[in-house]
Amino acid sequence: MTFLSTIKAAALSAAMIVSVALPAAHADEQYFPLQSYRVGPYAAGGTGFFGGFIDYLNLINIRDGGVNGVKLTWDECETQYEVERGVECYERQKSHAGAAAWNPLSVGIAYAMIDRITADKVPLITVNHGRTDSTDGRVFPYVFPLLLNPYSETSGIVNYIASKEGGIDKLKGKKIVVLYHGSPYGKETIPIYELLAQKYGFTVQQIEVPHPGNEQQSQWLTIRRAKPDFVVLRGWGVMNPVALKTAVKVGYPVDHIVGNVWSNSEEDVIPAGDAAKGYTAITTQASGNAYPVVQEIVKTVYGAGKGNLEDKARIGSVYHNLGIVNGILNVEAIRVAQEKFGHRTLTGDEVRWGFEHLKLDPAKVEALGAKDLFHSINVSWDNHEGEGYVTFQQWDGKKWNVVSDWIAPDWALLRPIIEKSAEAYAAEKGIKLRTAADADAVATN
Amino acid sequence: MAAIPAEFSSAPVLPKWVVPVLLLAFAYGVVPLIGSSYLFEAILLPFLALSLAGVGLNILTGYAGQVSLGSAAFMAAGAFAAYNFNLRVEGLPLIGSIFLAGIVAAAIGIVFGLPSLRLRGFYLAVSTLAAQFFVQWALTKFSWFSNDSASGVIDAPRLSISGFALDGAVGRYFFALTIVAVLTFLAHRLVSSQTGRNLIAVRDNETAARIIGIPVLKTKLLAFAISSFIIGVAGVIWAFAYLRTVEPAGFNLDRSFQILFIIIIGGLASIRGAFFGAALIVVFPLALSRLGGFLLGDVFDSGVLDMSQRIVLGALIILFLILEPDGLVALWDRIRRRLLLAWQTT
Numbered sequence: 001m002t003f004l005s006t007i008k009a010a011a012l013s014a015a016m017i018v019s020v021a022l023p024a025a026h027a028d029e030q031y032f033p034l035q036s037y038r039v040g041p042y043a044a045g046g047t048g049f050f051g052g053f054i055d056y057l058n059l060i061n062i063r064d065g066g067v068n069g070v071k072l073t074w075d076e077c078e079t080q081y082e083v084e085r086g087v088e089c090y091e092r093q094k095s096h097a098g099a100a101a102w103n104p105l106s107v108g109i110a111y112a113m114i115d116r117i118t119a120d121k122v123p124l125i126t127v128n129h130g131r132t133d134s135t136d137g138r139v140f141p142y143v144f145p146l147l148l149n150p151y152s153e154t155s156g157i158v159n160y161i162a163s164k165e166g167g168i169d170k171l172k173g174k175k176i177v178v179l180y181h182g183s184p185y186g187k188e189t190i191p192i193y194e195l196l197a198q199k200y201g202f203t204v205q206q207i208e209v210p211h212p213g214n215e216q217q218s219q220w221l222t223i224r225r226a227k228p229d230f231v232v233l234r235g236w237g238v239m240n241p242v243a244l245k246t247a248v249k250v251g252y253p254v255d256h257i258v259g260n261v262w263s264n265s266e267e268d269v270i271p272a273g274d275a276a277k278g279y280t281a282i283t284t285q286a287s288g289n290a291y292p293v294v295q296e297i298v299k300t301v302y303g304a305g306k307g308n309l310e311d312k313a314r315i316g317s318v319y320h321n322l323g324i325v326n327g328i329l330n331v332e333a334i335r336v337a338q339e340k341f342g343h344r345t346l347t348g349d350e351v352r353w354g355f356e357h358l359k360l361d362p363a364k365v366e367a368l369g370a371k372d373l374f375h376s377i378n379v380s381w382d383n384h385e386g387e388g389y390v391t392f393q394q395w396d397g398k399k400w401n402v403v404s405d406w407i408a409p410d411w412a413l414l415r416p417i418i419e420k421s422a423e424a425y426a427a428e429k430g431i432k433l434r435t436a437a438d439a440d441a442v443a444t445n
Numbered sequence: 446m447a448a449i450p451a452e453f454s455s456a457p458v459l460p461k462w463v464v465p466v467l468l469l470a471f472a473y474g475v476v477p478l479i480g481s482s483y484l485f486e487a488i489l490l491p492f493l494a495l496s497l498a499g500v501g502l503n504i505l506t507g508y509a510g511q512v513s514l515g516s517a518a519f520m521a522a523g524a525f526a527a528y529n530f531n532l533r534v535e536g537l538p539l540i541g542s543i544f545l546a547g548i549v550a551a552a553i554g555i556v557f558g559l560p561s562l563r564l565r566g567f568y569l570a571v572s573t574l575a576a577q578f579f580v581q582w583a584l585t586k587f588s589w590f591s592n593d594s595a596s597g598v599i600d601a602p603r604l605s606i607s608g609f610a611l612d613g614a615v616g617r618y619f620f621a622l623t624i625v626a627v628l629t630f631l632a633h634r635l636v637s638s639q640t641g642r643n644l645i646a647v648r649d650n651e652t653a654a655r656i657i658g659i660p661v662l663k664t665k666l667l668a669f670a671i672s673s674f675i676i677g678v679a680g681v682i683w684a685f686a687y688l689r690t691v692e693p694a695g696f697n698l699d700r701s702f703q704i705l706f707i708i709i710i711g712g713l714a715s716i717r718g719a720f721f722g723a724a725l726i727v728v729f730p731l732a733l734s735r736l737g738g739f740l741l742g743d744v745f746d747s748g749v750l751d752m753s754q755r756i757v758l759g760a761l762i763i764l765f766l767i768l769e770p771d772g773l774v775a776l777w778d779r780i781r782r783r784l785l786l787a788w789q790t791t
Contacts (some may be wrong), residue, residue: 025530036747037748038746038747038748038749038751039748040753043748047748075738076746076747077738077747078734078747078748078750078751081749083688083690083692083695084491084687084688084695087486087487087687087688088487088731089487091482091483091487092483092487092735095481095483107596108598108692108694108695111598111600111690112688112690112691113597113688114690115600115689115690116689131596132595182585182694183692183694184597184598184692184694185596185597187595187596188595188596189595189596190595191595208585211697308746387477421595428600429600
């Protein structure tokens with residue numbers, strides 16, 4: 001044994017002693033590292049989403065005593081939606097035993113984590129956002145853009161505009177402006193809008209609003225000159241109310257603005273006041289607190305004084321409900337994996353298997369108390385999105401009203417584009433495409 | 446030479462190179478053995494990248510007296526240039542693309558340094574803001590820079606030097622440490638050379654410098670070029686070794702301010718100052734946040750904690766600067782002198 005390896009062995013054994021001496025994670029706990037953000041320009045989204053997520057985890061702990069007796073635990077690390085803070089939080093939280101899944105709610109942070117979580121074999125959930133081609137589970141085994149990836153969202157919005165115009169063939173010659181947030185999230189859909197424009201014969205003009213987006217005069221003057229038939233608002237945070245107010249200022253009709261899935265919350269429209277009346281936005285989960293699962297959270301969690309939202313009026317808001325839906329998806333994935341691997345603390349890879357077999361049909365969703373809150377999900381080893389349905393809601397000045405049925409995006413059209421992009425990524429990174437058999441091999445430690 | 450106080454003349458004087466060599470030996474020999482992945486990924490890698498950026502900016506601002514708010518832009522230029530050289534030039538070794546990236550950053554630095562020939566102080570600072578906004582705009586506008594990636598995010602290539610892979614946390618740490626050590630050494634040599642004295646002369650009195658025959662224009666542009674070269678390479682470390690993925694928005698004005706604060710807090714016109722400042726800026730908020738989370742994590746949510754950390758951090762920085770306006774380096778020297786004195790008297 002050389003001198004160096006002696007030192008190394010000594011250091012390692014010291015570390016082992018320390019880690020044994022510390023209270024180890026209890027045998028039946030499953031941990032959620034939450035890279036949340038409660039300050040900064042996107043705090044409204046962060047507090048609502050993580051509030052809903054934590055409320056649901058609390059509901060499972062209080063009402064059911066955990067998932068099959070396995071208690072859910074979590075802690076929060078503030079990222080302010082900044083990539084390097086997210087990375088620091090990742091490094092800080094990953095040493096905790098029994099991590100189930102990561103939910104950073106930031107495309108930038110998610111991108112920076114892909115290599116890291118793949119090496120560590122713990123799933124990364126980017127519900128309703130994320131990197132579109134991570135839908136392809138052959139290339140991205142641990143990344144799950146659940147419910148709705150950005151391309152499906154785009155397809156849903158274009159289909160909705162087509163239905164307003166009277167059919168997909170009526171899109172020909174129309175003009176759509178996409179006003180997008182200047183971030184990886186905002187730019188994600190640029191190529192798919194171009195492609196759909198070519199396919200359906202409308203023209204598209206995409207205009208960037210630099211982060212965080214509290215000044216948009218010049219963008220909206222450009223829009224006024226362009227006179228588009230529709231404006232798609234692909235915003236985030238403070239950018240959304242500013243967009244709606246500026247639209248009124250330049251005289252663009254608000255009922256011809258369609259918001260995307262991150263421009264659809266109460267926090268986006270209330271600050272805009274009357275300017276937002278008549279604004280429509282896409283969503284995967286309806287707002288409101290009438291759904292049984294939300295009612296149970298009010299009764300059980302907030303009744304016990306353990307609610308996470310400071311402002312109780314935000315219970316049942318869009319972000320809060322999305323957090324609840326995200327909680328349902330995470331918890332149900334653990335449940336699926338527990339049925340296969342046993343009612344105990346699971347490894348990240350076992351939870352990954354659970355996500356890849358997460359199938360909630362409308363009947364199951366109803367049993368979970370979430371009927372009409374969201375439609376259904378059907379994840380498989382190679383489709384990590386899970387075919388979520390979308391609906392559209394209109395703001396009447398006080399609340400959101402659903403104005404469409406559940407709509408299916410055009411998955412068949414999008415899948416080849418996603419596969420092509422994922423395969424290019426695999427080639428660049430030297431990743432071997434995964435097969436169904438690979439997906440069934442699960443690391444248990 | 447009667448001015449030397451008795452207590453100093455008898456103090457044990459170590460040769461100047463001993464401390465840096467000991468530090469390097471510790472950084473290469475001991476840290477990799479005892480460090481956890483958290484130490485490398487979350488503390489040492491950003492610390493090394495920001496220290497190097499601080500060294501670069503210190504040459505320009507501390508030594509040559511030219512205030513710049515464009516540091517993040519030069520970092521971005523370096524990071525994206527290295528990415529593109531690596532991607533598009535077949536067979537170019539990693540070190541080659543890093544060197545060329547530094548050259549690109551230096552060229553951009555010279556262009557945006559041109560106003561310094563006419564402008565001084567705050568006016569110059571405002572004109573370097575142009576670099577900040579222009580580079581970020583260009584990188585966002587022309588998707589060629591990010592190889593037409595849909596979201597504008599680039600993935601760092603695999604790090605390997607002559608077939609030796611450096612992908613793990615420790616490997617990337619060695620990679621960053623080596624580059625930082627070499628460039629810091631060169632910067633140290635530079636500032637103690639004739640060129641370094643020229644920089645200081647230009648800073649202290651431009652007219653006087655001109656009269657004694659220092660080529661002021663050339664010196665200023667040289668300062669911009671060298672500083673941008675170093676900052677550009679720091680950008681490569683930031684992108685390739687630390688985050689491993691980069692988007693233009695990651696190099697925003699906040700980052701420029703951060704680097705400026707590093708050298709102000711650490712100590713202007715001091716190579717060591719950049720390291721002190723970066724240590725404070727990187728480590729202190731983390732220590733505060735862990736302490737806050739540990740003590741009060743159960744009582745307050747993470748948002749309240751983060752806000753109070755900002756208040757504490759801001760107050761402490763103000764306190765530091767009141768106690769020692771010349772930065773942490775001067776504070777450190779003063780403490781060392783006191784200790785030495787106490788040791789002498791006992």
